[in-house]
Amino acid sequence: MTDAVVAGLIAGYGVAVPVGAIAILVLGLTARTSIRVGAAAALGVATADGLYAGIAVLGGAALAGLVGPVAGPLRWIAVGVLLALAGTGAWNALRHRADPARAARTGRSLGTPARAYAGLLVLTLLNPMTILYFAALVLGRRAAQEWPARGELLFVVAAFAASASWQLLIASGGSLVGRMLSGPRGRLVTALVSSGLITVLALKVLLG
Template sequence: MVTAFLAGLVAGYGVAVPVGAIAVLILGLSARTSFRVGAAGALGVATADGLYAAVAALGGAAVAGLIAPYAGPLRLVAAAVLLALAGHGAWRALRPPAATGPRPVRRGLGTPARAYWAILALTLLNPATVVYFAALVLGRGHPGGADLVAAGLFVLGAFAASASWQLLIAGGGTLVGRALTGPRGRLITALASSAIIAALAVAVLVG
């Protein structure tokens, strides 16, 4: 059971650590409104990550028996997907940045409820997250086999990892916020995420 939760934590940090437009939006919300609004947006991101983890984990449990004869090839495919995601993340971090200015904070997100639902919807528009979790779950096998409790702990771990990171961004203050969202911070967090995902891909191959 503890293994499933820890697997969810690692997977959650792997997808949450890169600092992108949503993180900048959360930081701006905290700076221009209040920590409550920024924290609500952070929990919106974590909810989306948790939902995608649940779809992948429970879907993996549902089809575990069907895919058992193909476990070997699927493990290779899953590792390839994870390595591709890691490589893509590293490439995006190392390529020259586009000349775009900071995105303004929308006035409509000035309350915790609006921030939560709006950022939840924005995060759900990223289907790459469910591809990431599905590749991880199907590649290593469903956490704890077909045990729904283990699946729930995996999802809880992913949610906790995402929430802790996004809340750090929301409450870190101007100094931490600038460090994370500046060019060097984006590079470091993106490369760290790529390293985590690549390590998970290797674990899929040797697991």
């Protein structure tokens, strides 16, 4: 079960750590409103990550009967997808910067905890790369070593907890940490850290 928890934590941080437009929106909401609004927004992001982790786990369970005959190729495909996501994240971080102005415009109507939670939940769910990321992780892991139902549940809970802890750190927008993470250098460093975590997950899937 420890393996599932560790994998979930790494997966959650891997998808949450890059500081892009969503994180800047959470930071800006906290700065303009209150920590309650920022925390609600952070939990909206984490809920989306947890939902996608759950969908990926359920999808993997539904495909369990098909995984056996194609376990080898599926494992390599999953590793390839994860490495592609890691490489794309690092490359985009080196080439582009998040748009704080756009995030500020998007956040003008999210001034209450309920609106902030719902708004960030929807915005994060609209990112198809998140479900691709979790699906590659779960299907790759199933091809290498299948978790029991309890392990899959722990994976989802750990992924949510990791995402929530990071997003709540981002929500402490008035702090020195918040300002450092939202700056150009902070966004670059967090994107590269995320790519490193995803690469570690790909190697774990490859090595079983």
